[in-house]
Amino acid sequence: xxxxxxxxxxxxxxxxxxxxxxxxxxxxxxxxxxxxxxxxxxxxxxxxxxxxxxxxxxxxxxxxxxxxxxxxxxxxxxxxxxxxxxxxxxxxxxxxxxxxxxxxxxxxxxxx
Amino acid sequence: xxxxxxxxxxxxxxxxxxxxxxxxxxxxxxxxxxxxxxxxxxxxxxxxxxxxxxxxxxxxxxxxxxxxxxxxxxxxxxxxxxxxxxxxxxxxxxxxxxxxxxxxxxxxxx
Numbered sequence: 401x402x403x404x405x406x407x408x409x410x411x412x413x414x415x416x417x418x419x420x421x422x423x424x425x426x427x428x429x430x431x432x433x434x435x436x437x438x439x440x441x442x443x444x445x446x447x448x449x450x451x452x453x454x455x456x457x458x459x460x461x462x463x464x465x466x467x468x469x470x471x472x473x474x475x476x477x478x479x480x481x482x483x484x485x486x487x488x489x490x491x492x493x494x495x496x497x498x499x500x501x502x503x504x505x506x507x508x509x510x511x512x
Numbered sequence: 513x514x515x516x517x518x519x520x521x522x523x524x525x526x527x528x529x530x531x532x533x534x535x536x537x538x539x540x541x542x543x544x545x546x547x548x549x550x551x552x553x554x555x556x557x558x559x560x561x562x563x564x565x566x567x568x569x570x571x572x573x574x575x576x577x578x579x580x581x582x583x584x585x586x587x588x589x590x591x592x593x594x595x596x597x598x599x600x601x602x603x604x605x606x607x608x609x610x611x612x613x614x615x616x617x618x619x620x621x622x
Binding site: 404431433440441442443444445448488490492498499500501502503504505 | 516543545547552553554555556557560570571602604606608609610611612613614615616
């Protein structure tokens, strides 16, 4: 079963605009991670936020986590054509083995 | 450093054939994972390993076997391939938190 549910499933915006993707999950977590996947490639780690953190920044990325609502959001500011990719949230609810459970992803398209 | 590598990149099998996918990492990570990704889906965990000589089942282990004889290698085997195993297979490794992914193996079972 997939823990994370991303919303929207697809998002198309103009270059320069901000893109926001949401992720909801079902059980308590140790941390939540966001990954990017370019077409036909492996996943690349973007950011990790721990369960005791509420917000984290990395360059143009801003991630929030609300454990009371079991939800997270990924904001990409000033989008670029190179940001076109699928974005996945993944939750880690286990001690030790760091088993991730991935959502189905948001397909982001940046139009020039 | 090469990171995580996977061989082969592509493979076509007939139903009932067997094959082994190889994953290698040069980052000295303890944890290694095998996932499958089906069209429009996220990744689902097949098997994982928390160290040399150990393996454990993930979410979708049926029809697959794994071995971790050396710390840097994690093998995924299909003993009798079925069309339902047509997918893209990703290997990953980690020390803590962030997982590093290989480029994937696209497998088609006819």
